[in-house]
Amino acid sequence: xxxxxxxxxxxxxxxxxxxxxxxxxxxxxxxxxxxxxxxxxxxxxxxxxxxxxxxxxxxxxxxxxxxxxxxxxxxxxxxxxxxxxxxxxxxxxxxxxxxxxxxxxxxxxxxxxxxx
Amino acid sequence: xxxxxxxxxxxxxxxxxxxxxxxxxxxxxxxxxxxxxxxxxxxxxxxxxxxxxxxxxxxxxxxxxxxxxxxxxxxxxxxxxxxxxxxxxxxxxxxxxxxxxxxxxxxxxxxxx
Numbered sequence: 001x002x003x004x005x006x007x008x009x010x011x012x013x014x015x016x017x018x019x020x021x022x023x024x025x026x027x028x029x030x031x032x033x034x035x036x037x038x039x040x041x042x043x044x045x046x047x048x049x050x051x052x053x054x055x056x057x058x059x060x061x062x063x064x065x066x067x068x069x070x071x072x073x074x075x076x077x078x079x080x081x082x083x084x085x086x087x088x089x090x091x092x093x094x095x096x097x098x099x100x101x102x103x104x105x106x107x108x109x110x111x112x113x114x115x116x
Numbered sequence: 117x118x119x120x121x122x123x124x125x126x127x128x129x130x131x132x133x134x135x136x137x138x139x140x141x142x143x144x145x146x147x148x149x150x151x152x153x154x155x156x157x158x159x160x161x162x163x164x165x166x167x168x169x170x171x172x173x174x175x176x177x178x179x180x181x182x183x184x185x186x187x188x189x190x191x192x193x194x195x196x197x198x199x200x201x202x203x204x205x206x207x208x209x210x211x212x213x214x215x216x217x218x219x220x221x222x223x224x225x226x227x228x229x
Binding site for chain 1: 150152157158159160161162205217219220221222224
């Protein structure tokens, strides 16, 4: 089945630094990937839609200059949290759609970001 | 307003017992409904996906039902195991593109020995 690899699984960084999270579709091509944020005991909140070869589409309230998304190939999307602050600490999850499976979404395993 | 509501919010059961989780939605136009299992600190894993014409689908000990008329779905877990302890998320997809998933808040299930 479709597999989405997300890396790193955990990262701790200092305030003011930037962190990059990678999301790869391992056995399929994904023209569209999605980035979510999840706070403790809450469900996933869509942050942005990542489109291969074009600019990402951000949800209302998500700062595009703070959460940089790059989807340079059909198998890789990256999310960079710039100038991280403690309030950016959260669980970030990506997902991708394998169009050959119809309307099938596959999620990555998530990245726990802690900003100290 | 497109919404997905799940109940109960949390549930504790003993190992070996059955349980049923509920999902009500007001998403329109409806495309499909999915149930995901999310272990703590992990990404969601798909259990079932049902379209408008399907009213039941099984995946091992998990059986999902869908009543598109009343806009209700349930996830039944049979003979629960300790490894079933997780959050179960109901997700409804709207027609009209990939970025149309509406997430429920999830039900946190704890299976105790």
